[in-house]
Amino acid sequence: MHEMPLWLPKSYQDLNDLPSENIVYQPKLGGSKVVRTAPGVVIKYRGDLAEEVNCLNFARDHLSIRVPRVLHHPGDVRQSTLWDPRTEELPQVWYICMEEIQGVQLKEVIDSFTPLQLEHVASQIKAILADMHSVPAPHIGSVSGGPFQNSYFFPYAVKPQNAWTKVSDFIDHYHQLLMTFxxxxxxxxxLANFPQDCPVNFTHGDLVPRNILVEGSTITGIVDWSMAGFYPEFWEYSRMYDDSEQSKGWSQVLSMIFPGPRLDNQIATFHRLMGTLLYNL
Structure with a gap:
């Protein structure tokens, strides 16, 4: 598919100098930027992306849903002698070069869908979740076998030192963080609304409309696996109800994926916890 040599950046400036029409995704506040460097090839960049590479490869190996294929990554920044975890300064350029999955973000079209199209989307997401939950979960932690490495749920300054075998230990980690302030x-x-004992699943961690690509109402792929890992089942559920992602169409899809009473206390606890940690750490 890719007969021409890959264009690979030597600096962040190389990436930032690309024309604006090459931008595939640019977050409003922080986050990683995605640019197209050739037909069917994109580069995601900003900071340490080694764990996302692990998650992408794991998802491709274990799931039937389309996941971007990694074409090149310069390595694990944390293994570099140039990495300073105190400042998180990156003197080199760190990125993921990967195949581009065709389609548009579900968030761009979901509110224009008919009830039948929304039902189609919901049935596909239910199948994707079932596929993910069929993957054996050996622990609570990273797909690579150790503790979680993503810096959104677990900031580097207070990241876990080991994986866990019990949901109660996962919750206790956050209990200890909250006790620092x-x-x-x-x-x-x-934390009272989180169950102390529940199934642990392979989890995307950010399964919301901006990370679901579609052509019509058919899902063509799932992107942004930076937060993936093995989590208690309430984590994915609560994350899918992210306030910033809610819309009429997505709310209808969620009601079909998760029939029955909405677990508002659990959802509120998750988002209150994330907001509290973001503000204080």
Whole structure:
């Protein structure tokens, strides 16, 4: 498919100098930028992306859904002698060069879908979740076998030192983080709505409309696996109800994926926890 040599950047400036029409995705606030460097080839860049490479490769090996194929990555930044975890300064350019999956973000079209199209989307996402949940979960942690490495749920300064075997230990990690700037009563009250014992699943971690690509109402692929890993089942569910991703169409899809009463207390706890940690850490 890719007969021509890959164009690979030597600096962040090389990537930033690409014409604006090459931009595939640019977040409004922070996050990683995605640019097209050749037909069918994109580069995602900003900071350390080694764990996302592991997650992409794991998902491609274990799932039937289309996942971007990694074409090149310069290596694990944390293994570089130039990496300074105190400042997270990156003197070199770190990125993922991967195949581009065709389609548009579901968020761009979902509110124009008919009820039949929304039902089609919901049935596909249910099948994707079932596929992910069929993957054996050996622990709570990274797909590579150790502790979680993503910096959104687990900032580097307070990231876990090991994987866990019990959901209660996962929750206790957040309890300990909350105790660094709050009280015992506050930590217990905030985490009370998370079950202490539940199934652990292979989880995307950000399965929302901007990361679901479609052609018509057919899902062509799932992107942005940077937060993936083995999590308690409530994690994916709560994340899919992200306030910033809610729309009329997505709400209808969620009601079909998860029939029955919405677990509002659990959802609120998740988002309150993320907001609290983001503000204080």
């Amino acid at each position: 709050g009280t015992e009563e506050y930590a217990k009250e905030l």
